Amino acid sequence: MLYLVGLGLGDAKDITVRGLEIVKAADQVYLEAYTSILTVGQEALESFYGREIIVADREFVEQKAESFIESARNSNIAFLVVGDPFGATTHTDLVLRAKEVGVPFQVVHNTSILNAVGCCGLQLYSFGETVSIPFWTETWKPDSFLEKIEGNLERGLHTLCLLDIKVKEQTVENMMKNRPIFEPPRFMSNQQAAKQLIEIVNSRNHTTRLTGETLCVGVARVGWPDQKISACTLQEMITCELGQPLHSLVIVGKIHPLELDFLRMFSPDIVPLNG
């Protein structure tokens, strides 16, 4: 059996009781390590589970999926995923492949930022389409996510912006010379995301609904003991320090009085222009 087990927001104890039972009883335990991060290290997780963990990077999952799935035909394989197993296309694909070759699978759901973002008080049913904001390079500055934010704002909806994560990146030189040397992981901050968004707004000559005055919420380390939430304008978000990763950014649409009251627990002085 192939078990896809969601780990939730990243602390060892965020696993469900059912998930923990599966991990303890599995023949082999893999940890997906490229779409999100844990609060705790691999060792802490191994000691909590009382099990050895094999870290699976993107290369492993995408290139060795076949033999990995095959091994679940006659043994119990637990594949651990931060958040919910269906949060990333790669895992949906894994399930599909297992089904195609007749390997049985089970999914243990867990929370992901998609519903945990409710911690800032914005109502989940008032969110529109979620967007992903990638790191820009000097030559690659995609901005197609702006149209989605604009579409949400037009309808008064909030937008959850998932911020880029770069794990196991290689420099072009190392890649060309086939040297397995990897850059330190990078996590986009709320500040970086706000900066890129302001740059897009400027490049459109301020013809967008999104402006420097749009109310935003930065959330950091959601569900962790040092969770931090801060609401301010998009322009102010550029200098709003939220500390260690992971960060997400919410663009606020039409705000309800209850939502505003809730946000003022974190940022008492906010005045929504888009209320």
Place this chain on the structure above:
Amino acid sequence: MLYLVGLGLGDAKDITVRGLEIVKAADQVYLEAYTSILTVGQEALESFYGREIIVADREFVEQKAESFIESARNSNIAFLVVGDPFGATTHTDLVLRAKEVGVPFQVVHNTSILNAVGCCGLQLYSFGETVSIPFWTETWKPDSFLEKIEGNLERGLHTLCLLDIKVKEQTVENMMKNRPIFEPPRFMSNQQAAKQLIEIVNSRNHTTRLTGETLCVGVARVGWPDQKISACTLQEMITCELGQPLHSLVIVGKIHPLELDFLRMFSPDIVPLNG
């Protein structure tokens, strides 16, 4: 301390390890019993936790919130919520009130249908605004959710339709005579929801993007051992039997080939007109 603990999809073992520790150590344990349902009865939960549980209905939470919150000032109160604690406005309000009177609180997130719906293979980032479909009465047939579905379809997005739950309902007669007699709980099925949607489409003389031919996905008992998923047209959904509650309905927007492959695991014959 007031702990709001998410129970996830409804089985006793869907609670997180951290959530279970809090329940076991709390002075009092309340269970919210009006926005969703559990797979298991109160007794099974009590025996699993080794704790007595006080069932809190909507009346309790909305009318006795003050004394309930106050009791958390000097003792540990665990308030259990099916799904994620921020899934319903009532619970957001509870946190806000606790904050206002200076009672400390903590939230333990868990999965909710908002991300668990990914089990049908439709990608979560391709969902637009979520809608709620209420039970119609003879004289009250709201249809404002159609505009939201239309807005999502226009942008190629899927729509998660949460279906109505009626718990502790009174007949008008019993209510007027102040008799505490309650009707059996009712849960809207995928079939009922499809029927109401078709009625709306008909009443608009088929000028809507949503039609009887629109691809839909019915999901039932997500995350439970007898989970059922079925994809067909909205018209066919009227006769698509998914068994016991809870049901949700997804209106499919623009479908990606990987999503279609995944849906065909459940319904091999579907032909998307809206691909």
